[in-house]
Amino acid sequence: MPALAQTTDIHAPRDQDDLEEALSKASMANKTVIITIVNKAYAEQDVGADTTMLDLFLESFWLGEDTRSLLNHLLLVAVDQTAYDRCVFRRLNCYRLETDGVDFGGEKIYMSEDFIKMMWRRTHFLLEVLKRGYSFIFTDTDVMWLRNPFLRLSKNESEDLQISTDVFLGDPLPEKQLINTGFYYVRSRNKTIAMFDKWYTMKENSTGQKEQDVLLNLMQAGGIIRELNLSVRFLDTLYFSGFCQNSKDFRAVTTVHANCCRSINAKVKDLKVVLRDWKRFKKISSYKRLANVTANLVWSGHFGCWNSWRVRTYK
Numbered sequence: 001m002p003a004l005a006q007t008t009d010i011h012a013p014r015d016q017d018d019l020e021e022a023l024s025k026a027s028m029a030n031k032t033v034i035i036t037i038v039n040k041a042y043a044e045q046d047v048g049a050d051t052t053m054l055d056l057f058l059e060s061f062w063l064g065e066d067t068r069s070l071l072n073h074l075l076l077v078a079v080d081q082t083a084y085d086r087c088v089f090r091r092l093n094c095y096r097l098e099t100d101g102v103d104f105g106g107e108k109i110y111m112s113e114d115f116i117k118m119m120w121r122r123t124h125f126l127l128e129v130l131k132r133g134y135s136f137i138f139t140d141t142d143v144m145w146l147r148n149p150f151l152r153l154s155k156n157e158s159e160d161l162q163i164s165t166d167v168f169l170g171d172p173l174p175e176k177q178l179i180n181t182g183f184y185y186v187r188s189r190n191k192t193i194a195m196f197d198k199w200y201t202m203k204e205n206s207t208g209q210k211e212q213d214v215l216l217n218l219m220q221a222g223g224i225i226r227e228l229n230l231s232v233r234f235l236d237t238l239y240f241s242g243f244c245q246n247s248k249d250f251r252a253v254t255t256v257h258a259n260c261c262r263s264i265n266a267k268v269k270d271l272k273v274v275l276r277d278w279k280r281f282k283k284i285s286s287y288k289r290l291a292n293v294t295a296n297l298v299w300s301g302h303f304g305c306w307n308s309w310r311v312r313t314y315k
Contacts, residue, residue, distance in 0.1 A: 060144035140182035142258040177234040261305030269304035
């Protein structure tokens with residue numbers, strides 16, 4: 001397997017005006033956008049499948065509380081033509097991100113070489129967005145939006161980055177949290193641009209590591225938070241949850257991320273169950289006499305994802 005340092009060179013988008021137009025169209029009045037990145041494997045149904053990851057992602061906006069209007073501010077970044085065509089068909093805000101000499105269309109198994117390449121490509125693109133003055137929520141497509149996260153995120157404008165965690169350790173400020181780069185809110189500032197720039201430049205010396213591991217090391221051992229005087233809030237899994245650590249309260253949960261999972265099929269299987277659980281909660285909570293019951297609801301088991309770790313299918 002070739003070293004990560006020998007991967008294909010990353011280029012800026014070939015048509016900068018297209019990117020600016022796409023960002024401007026999706027932007028809120030305060031130059032904030034919601035960004036997700038999609039490839040063919042997330043957008044196209046496999047043989048025998050009845051849905052896709054992209055379909056589930058969009059369905060969560062429909063089923064969520066105060067989330068439907070947020071689709072107007074979602075920019076779907078497609079890394080292959082099939083994903084772009086599907087985005088256009090769904091009448092979403094779409095941008096085609098091209099990388100010369102690399103095919104990002106198929107499934108990228110967790111921690112495979114192609115998976116790591118795609119994560120670094122994502123980081124470089126998001127750096128470009130920050131440089132253009134846009135703040136954003138980045139969300140993986142395997143995150144279900146059950147409530148409007150802007151209502152739960154800190155409104156303290158001095159905070160530069162609010163980032164999700166695999167397991168929340170009880171305090172939103174210490175740097176020992178296990179971050180997850182599948183959902184975070186970052187404000188466009190010189191110091192966040194500097195953070196992303198340093199983060200990206202580390203890729204050549206981080207063979208075999210995904211970008212999340214590199215950022216975690218920069219925060220915990222590299223001292224980048226103090227070095228750049230960053231204000232970082234680590235998000236509580238009570239609200240911004242995932243399969244690594246479920247939210248303990250349906251009445252509070254905002255997002256559910258299919259983390260701690262290896263394959264798309266497993267994620268799709270378990271996220272369908274998440275949406276079923278959510279619809280059950282909404283149904284029960286619509287009856288006032290059953291309001292107290294919702295406090296005791298628990299999530300169904302994530303059996304597809306738990307079992308996905310038993311199969312070693314690196315590519």
